[in-house]
Amino acid sequence: MVDQIVYSHGIGVCKPDPRAFEVTCNQLGVLPQGCLFIDDVSVYVEAAREAGMQAHLFEDNAGTIARVAERLNEAASFSV
Template structure:
């Protein structure tokens, strides 16, 4: 039985970007979708680790050999932040059940600084179930860096081997295992219940 359960946020409890969110961002950017998303993801890790939105979008524009004016950057930031604020009600319900059952919960998320206050304002009620919220933009370390897992375990007051980690990204799961955690690739709430016999 794990002493602590650590969840990823996006793709596990919170939803990934919906098609309409993707289309909105593409429309604002006004560039070919393929190269845009390649640049968006390739340059994301520094943004997750605390880089400013202005510098991130300048880097994306540079990779694409275009220029986003200030108004476009503001619209891109707004659309990008909005695209990451949806959640899975079934997983939120499960988090509440685990907390009510006395489980120690941690959240380990690669998340940009601009999104944190927006997300917490919308979802503070269920985020309060977590003993630790380890955000990459605050720690300066993004998954799959080993230190990210050590930080969340340390803040929970346990060793990595005392944690069950759930993430939708296989690379993050493999890195968690290398750090000593029991870790599984997320499929659905039923899988988590089975792992914990909830």
């Protein structure tokens, strides 16, 4: 469903440090509002929102898959 996933341990900056979100956006070549951040820790989800990202608290697979699909549909409507 997505082209790339960025893990904080892979970029060497721990969440909720704002630099983690900045590095992620730089690595993906997108603005924060172009990202959907998903995590199961609410503090990290809130930090992502504060960084300007869309964010989703992972609670179950079905809800998260639905949120990713919703985001992809939103992105597709902007590119038309």
